[in-house]
Amino acid sequence: MKKALWKNGFLLIIPTVLLLGFAATPLWAADAATCVSCHERSTPGQVKDWRVSRHAEEDIGCADCHGDKHMTAKDAKLAQMPDEHVCKECHEEQFESFAKGKHNFG
Numbered sequence: 001m002k003k004a005l006w007k008n009g010f011l012l013i014i015p016t017v018l019l020l021g022f023a024a025t026p027l028w029a030a031d032a033a034t035c036v037s038c039h040e041r042s043t044p045g046q047v048k049d050w051r052v053s054r055h056a057e058e059d060i061g062c063a064d065c066h067g068d069k070h071m072t073a074k075d076a077k078l079a080q081m082p083d084e085h086v087c088k089e090c091h092e093e094q095f096e097s098f099a100k101g102k103h104n105f106g
Contacts (some may be wrong), residue, residue, distance in 0.1 A: 001089075032061030042073070 039047050039062075050056050055065075065086055071080035080086070084104075088095035098104055 012022070032059075035062040038073075 036047055036050075050062075065080070065082045067078070067080035070076055084095055084098060
């Protein structure tokens with residue numbers, strides 16, 4: 001009897017744990033498609049620009065430059081607005097050229 005209860009209980013626990021695991025998956029684990037689905041409504045021009053960019057071609061998603069803290073309209077202030085130092089992480093040569101030029105002092 002104990003063995004049968006354990007099996008039945010175990011069989012109920014597995015789907016429950018899996019369901020809770022998926023429900024508890026943090027939003028920050030979302031990919032660029034999640035960002036795009038919202039931003040197509042709120043900032044369609046920016047989405048269009050990204051889609052035709054080299055970043056999109058290279059699978060550089062929103063969180064790569066804007067961080068992963070912004071997930072809803074209510075927390076939009078948490079989105080990182082990248083400056084040249086964020087760009088430098090991938091574009092060091094271009095950053096150094098910019099830093100030495102007159103536009104850096106504007």
